[in-house]
Amino acid sequence: MQYQKLPFACLLVTVFCLSGQFNAQAKDITLPPDGMQLKASDLPGYFKAQVNCVACHSAEYMAYQPPTAPRAYWDAMVKRMKSVFKAPIDDADMPAIVDYLAKTYGNEQSK
Ligand code: HEC
Known part of the structure; x- marks a missing residue:
């Protein structure tokens, strides 16, 4: 039985x-759970970054990059996320995302 x-x-x-x-x-x-949000912006890349860049980790990763990082650095970063970590980022969205990152976290910040 x-x-x-x-x-x-x-x-x-x-x-x-x-x-x-x-x-x-x-x-x-x-990655460790944390809740840092992306810095708000009127740039079109802000929304795209929210969709594409905080699925695996929070915005803390962007916040800890050097504020002196030039556009090319962010461009390489976005491409690295796609090629190395298989982030499902549409190539067409990359320029806007890089633009947002360079102007919000990189050396093109106005404030
Ligand atoms: C598929 C998951 C995934 C997505 C989506 C993703 N990332 Fe990452 N990202 C990672 C992983 C995993 C690491 C940790 C890499 C390490 O520890 O070396 C990382 C690390 C980082 C870092 C820290 C620096 C570094 O080189 O490790 C930055 C900045 C970053 N990501 C930015 C982005 C941006 C910007 C986007 C959107 C374009 C993005 N990530 C989308 C997985 C992802």
Whole structure:
């Protein structure tokens, strides 16, 4: 009688182990939870950055970049996010995002 429950128990153990494994994999790319928002702006890239740049990490990563960083630095950064981390950023959105970043976090800040 009780052996009939064995397959179910095996299934549970398997699911448990698999989910544990997936969790372990996810941990490699999960960054510490923090809630820093992107700096508000009227630039069109602000909205695009909100869509494309804070899915994996918060705006803290942008805030900690040197304010002297030139446009080319941000351009390389956005491209790196796409090529290295497979960020689903549309190439057409990149110039606007780079523009926003350079003017908001980089050396083109007016304030
Ligand atoms: C697919 C996930 C993902 C998306 C989307 C993403 N990033 Fe990242 N980003 C990462 C990871 C992972 C790191 C950590 C890299 C490291 O620790 O070296 C990172 C790090 C950074 C850093 C810190 C500096 C560095 O080189 O590590 C900056 C700045 C940054 N991202 C900016 C951006 C911008 C701007 C966008 C939008 C264009 C963006 N990220 C979108 C995954 C992503």
